[in-house]
Amino acid sequence: MDKTIGIFGGGQLGRMMAQAALPLNIQCTFFEATADCPAAALGQVFSSEAEHALHDFIQSADVFSLEFENTPLSDVDVLQKSKSIYPPRQALAIAQNRLLEKALFDELAIPVAPYKAVDSIESLKIAVAELGLPIVLKTATGGYDGKGQFVLRSEDQITQAWAELGTAQSLIAESFVTFSREVSIIAVRGQNGDVKTWPLAENHHHHGILSHSIVPAPKSTDLQPVAQEYITRLLNHLNYVGVLTLELFVTKQGLYANEMAPRVHNSGHWSIEGAVCSQFENHIRAVAGLPLGSTEVIRPTVLVNIIGQYPKSEDVLALNGAHLHLYNKTEREGRKIGHITLMPNDSHELTNLCRKLAKILPNPLALSEDMNI
Ligand code: AMP
Numbered sequence: 001m002d003k004t005i006g007i008f009g010g011g012q013l014g015r016m017m018a019q020a021a022l023p024l025n026i027q028c029t030f031f032e033a034t035a036d037c038p039a040a041a042l043g044q045v046f047s048s049e050a051e052h053a054l055h056d057f058i059q060s061a062d063v064f065s066l067e068f069e070n071t072p073l074s075d076v077d078v079l080q081k082s083k084s085i086y087p088p089r090q091a092l093a094i095a096q097n098r099l100l101e102k103a104l105f106d107e108l109a110i111p112v113a114p115y116k117a118v119d120s121i122e123s124l125k126i127a128v129a130e131l132g133l134p135i136v137l138k139t140a141t142g143g144y145d146g147k148g149q150f151v152l153r154s155e156d157q158i159t160q161a162w163a164e165l166g167t168a169q170s171l172i173a174e175s176f177v178t179f180s181r182e183v184s185i186i187a188v189r190g191q192n193g194d195v196k197t198w199p200l201a202e203n204h205h206h207h208g209i210l211s212h213s214i215v216p217a218p219k220s221t222d223l224q225p226v227a228q229e230y231i232t233r234l235l236n237h238l239n240y241v242g243v244l245t246l247e248l249f250v251t252k253q254g255l256y257a258n259e260m261a262p263r264v265h266n267s268g269h270w271s272i273e274g275a276v277c278s279q280f281e282n283h284i285r286a287v288a289g290l291p292l293g294s295t296e297v298i299r300p301t302v303l304v305n306i307i308g309q310y311p312k313s314e315d316v317l318a319l320n321g322a323h324l325h326l327y328n329k330t331e332r333e334g335r336k337i338g339h340i341t342l343m344p345n346d347s348h349e350l351t352n353l354c355r356k357l358a359k360i361l362p363n364p365l366a367l368s369e370d371m372n373i
Helices: 012-024 038-042 053-059 073-079 089-095 098-107 121-131 155-165 223-237 279-288 313-317 347-360
Strands: 003-008 026-032 045-047 063-066 115-118 135-139 149-152 171-175 181-189 195-197 201-206 209-215 242-251 254-261 301-307 322-326 336-342
Touching: 003 012, 003 279, 012 026, 012 038, 012 279, 026 038, 026 053, 045 053, 053 073, 063 279, 073 089, 089 098, 089 254, 098 171, 098 223, 098 254, 115 121, 121 135, 121 155, 121 171, 135 155, 149 155, 181 223, 181 279, 195 223, 223 242, 223 254, 242 279, 301 347, 313 322, 313 347, 336 347
Parallel strands: 003 026, 003 063, 026 045
Antiparallel strands: 115 171, 135 149, 135 171, 181 195, 181 201, 181 242, 201 209, 209 301, 242 254, 301 336, 322 336
């Protein structure tokens, strides 16, 4: 092997990074609580629970990255005494705190919904008065997939919202954005400052969890350059290396940034088959200091998540142009355990494939009316 990359986290994102690294003669090791994690099939796992685990993990690789955005900053600090990590610590610190994230978006003139920091019931009342209702109240740290959130529609709910979320140390109140669609842009920056961007994905959720993404997002020709400009500002400002994701709302007033993820992203899984170079391979290339690959789309693609329960593999693979990715995770309600990539020839075939898939999948597939690609 030419190089070893140590990855904080050992979930499906780490598994797919290691799959992309192997043809480049790059080995991955992982730092994860449980040894039987999805990435274990592809590299050594250092159990974060074990004594001296962090030290042993740091010894195991030449350079480091992460697939888990809540990687403790204290672990990164220990690592940085002797080794490098990409993306940079600052990007991780900002992405772990919604207030820091929104402040950075403001600084870089990336539009966001009006927001206020909240740390007491009094400051929540002030936020409601200043922002108006409805507002979305979120924990500043630790939330994911819509968890740690409360949508406040009337002043009567202030006490309840505070009772549910107020134990968190710090909250953010955001004006409720009336959006027509949710999209994400994924980009990669190399160690030499090269930036490459994949096309926008249109993301559809079911109970707060990504159900499917359509790429390129339909009717996004005008949005693409704007989103690209925003993410490039972030990448260059942070002197970022690796893959970064920016989630955005499409509104009548244009794009509003919601949050960023300092890592490869679920809405980019389509790129394994749908792009010349996938988000996983380009992330590995960037971390290893190699030239970046083309992010061009080979074919419009739909990514469908398998959530909670596995379908029969033979049913999925019988669909023309379907690729199946299973993460070797146990079934659990609401858990992402695999995904399917569909590469239809046209909108007609896409609608047909999605209808067939909806019958095969145990989890409901939130299909939209307009699946035009
Ligand atoms: P987040 O954890 O910030 O990604 O939020 C989860 C979901 O909640 C998003 O995908 C949106 O559907 C919704 N959401 C979050 N923030 C807002 C907002 N300010 N206005 C309207 N909907 C929101």
